[in-house]
Amino acid sequence: MKYKLGKVIFDSQKHTLTCSSHVRELDPKSYELLIVFINNHNDVLSREQLITLAWQGRVVSDSAINKAVSKLRQHFEALIPNIEVISTKAKFGYVLSCPVEKVGYKKHKAIFSYTALGLFSATLLIVFILHIMQLDQSTGTEVTYLERVTAHNGIEIHISASRLGELLYVTAESATNQPSQLILRSTEKRQESILPLNPKYFHSTVISPSGKTIAGVKKQNNGCIITFYDIKQNRQVDTFDCVSMEDIKLTWQNNEEAIFIRARKSNAAPFFVYRIMLATKSIQQISLPLKEAQLGGDFLLAAHPSKNLLAYARYSGVNQTQVHIINSISLDKVATYDINHSLNAITWHVATETLYLANQKSLYEIQEHSAEVNLITQLSYPVHSISASQVGGKDVLFLSQYHASTQLQTFNINTKAATTVFANAALNRLPKKLKNNKTLFVSDIEQQHDLWMIDDGSPKRLILPFEFGFTRYHINHTEEYVVFEKAGAVYEYELSSLTLNKVFDATHKAYAVNYTNNNHDLLYGSNKTGQWQLWYFDRQLKQHKQLTQHGGYSGYLYKDKLYFTKREHSGLWTLNKNKEVRIIENFSNINWLNWQIINGSIYFYRKTSGIWSYDLKTTEERLVMPTPHNFVHQYTVHADQQSITYVHIQPMQGDIQKLTIQAHH
Structure with missing residues (x-):
């Protein structure tokens, strides 16, 4: 309009x-x-x-x-x-x-x-x-207003639907920390039943197109099995060992003879898509040639419930996505679409070849035999997951929606008490503590992820010519400058003048940038040679020097000695006479966000236990902050080593909505 x-x-x-x-x-x-x-x-x-x-x-x-x-x-x-x-x-x-x-x-x-x-x-x-969706009719699809399907206390997520309206989802009361439940809902009859499957151990669940079987990932005692649950017989059948896979997402082939898997080997590896033939239990990788396996991979997938089609979305750049459609039987390529924004959910129309795409609050479609991506509508809250079905003879989309919010809290290491530093209804992340009671953090207070500063309790947005995004950043020792990476290029922001300067361009593919001891030169990780290594940038000479030979991701110089992580291998490493030595074994590469060195102590996060310190002189380790309830592993240890400011997630509310659609042909 x-x-x-x-x-x-x-x-x-x-x-x-x-x-x-x-x-x-x-x-x-x-x-x-x-x-x-x-x-x-x-x-x-x-x-x-x-x-x-x-x-x-x-x-x-x-x-x-x-x-x-x-x-x-x-x-x-x-x-x-x-x-x-x-x-x-x-x-x-x-x-x-x-x-x-x-x-x-x-x-x-x-x-x-x-x-x-x-x-x-x-x-x-x-x-x-009431969220009635206004629409420009030129998109080719009519939609009606959203109709609430569920109203449980807490959130309803991970939805999937059969062709005829059986809806499967997970519900959890986040405010009371109640155990999650797996719910099967007959949308036509408006009846719900709690399935005897614990989402804590049986997750990544998806209902089959016929509505007879649920596929899921069963994880217990360090094992991983792809399992099928017969709803009528109340019986589980273990099918495929997935112990070498992480972050698994499943979708059914329309004839239910195969299942497709999105997975990766670790959180440092790219996503791949595989097909498992259920009769033979044979597995085949069907996406992302190794020459393209740089960072993200193929992170979303959806098989058509009634046609031989599979769609998967690939990271192709910052806020850039490539959607691939293939024949799910022959695996031949059908179409490829380049999209100038990110995606977080995709699904097919239950009968036609229309593909629906969600980017937070925006809902798009790619109609069959079309070369364009059309905006259908803008929603009031972000979409977590989507699924299509038919209810009462009408085509519908089910949308799982909720809005997350986080507050910043400070933990006193001596008293073991936590106090709230900043709280609102936004997503506040990646805090960095400054002197004079100031705190930098990333927030979506104004709908996009910007860099903010708390000064005397009042938040102030630092104006940039682009969206800051969920970007790791580092502050120099005098707290005059902030350095960060954007699409591979490196920028420096002067806090006093609020001015931005590009340090070097994207050809160096920089990531996880840190200042060195001299407060001026930079360390950064890069895969510009084909492998992730650590690099040194001399700003006066404008020269880039490779520091590691066997892998490097984020690093600091402390007393002229290099300490660093690797993307492909856990542990914290140092160079001793040009030889790599791993000084901390149980050090996950998830720490690329915020590990620190302060006065001879290395601070890092261990899953399930909390934030630890490692003394470089004595090599002693000490737990300094046990993991709090609803802790997000983003934190900053204060320079005096007496307190830690961290991200604390708030109770969420969200429901499943039904959107009736009518495609024009």
Whole structure:
């Protein structure tokens, strides 16, 4: 849909503002805010109303609202300088003060006329709250409003559906830490049953297209077995040993003669897709040639429930995805699509060759015999998983949605007490403690992942010309600069002047960047030679020198000695007379995020137990912080070694929604 806002054209499908030949692409929050202003044209919106409509009632600060409105104004100012589009009404709120018209509709059609919109403002508010999905009909698919399917306390995730509406999912009460349950729901009859399978040991579950069998991964006592559960017979059959696989996801072949697996060997290895023929138990790798196995691999997959088709999504770059479609019997290539954003869930239409794709709050489709990826609708909350089925003769999509939030807490090593540093309804991650009671962290307070600073208890976003993203960063010893990697290039941000400088470009494929002892030169990991090694960058000479020969990922120089991790092998290593020596054995490569060296002590995280210190002089290890409840392994040890600030996940709520769809042919 297009709107004329004074002299500016707003395209709600492309998220752009256009004036003459100039185009501005709106960020997610500016887009949502503009939609709210348009839907309430001529109404003065208070801060409370904006929080309800544009932030879905989440807790946000006044400064966050001010910045969001200011950013939207800046987009208009760049196109039509000195013309006020959004006016401030002192003590009342904000109002969209320019004339608004829908492009392509005649003004006498009262339901689409903004002269009559005041009569419908209350209805529009209700519609918004009920998540009715407005749609540009050019996408080729009609959707209705979301209908809640489940309402358990906690979250409902990992959904899969049979062709005729049997819905399988996992539910857990996150607030009370209750055990998870595996639920089978007959959507047609609206009946649920708890299956005698514990999701703690039987997970990655998926129901077959016929609804008769559940496939899952059974993990106990360090073993891994792909197991099939006959629903009617209440019987399990162990089928395939998966002990060498991690992060497994399953999907059924439509004829139920094979099952497809997404898995990797470790969290440092790329994802691959395999096919297991159930009659012979033979396994075959069907995706990602080794020459392309750099970092991500093929991370999503979905087999069609009634046709011989398999789709899988491959990481192809930062916020870049490649969707591959193959014949699931012959494994011949059918189509490939390049998508300019990330994906977190995919599924097929139950009968047609339409593929549905979810990117957080955005739902897309690739229709059969089409070369385009179309946006279907924008949702109010992110999608965790999706599945398609038929209920009552209608085609539906099931959407699992929830919103995670985290707070920052500080643990006193001496008193063993924890206090909250910062809490809101956003996802706050990767904290770094500074002097003068300041803390840096990454947060999606304003809908995208930005770098923020807490100063005297007040959060402030550090403005960058791009989204910071979930990016590891390092602060120099004088706390003047922050260095980080973006798509392989390295940037440095000066905290005092709030200025950004590119240190070197993406040809070096940098990752996990750290400052060296001199506060200026850099260490970084890179696979630019085909293997992950550690590199030194001399900024004065502008020279890159390879430091390791047998693997390196993240490293620090301490008293002119190199300490480093490897991507492919666990452990912490050092170089002694150019020979590699592993000094800490039980040191997972998950520590690339935040291991530290402070005054001769190495701080690192061990799964299940907590944060440990290792004394370089005595080689003694000490548990300094046992793993707290709902702990996320992102933390910073303070320079005085007396406290640790860490990420603490909050109780989540989420439900399964049903979206009725009707594809045009």
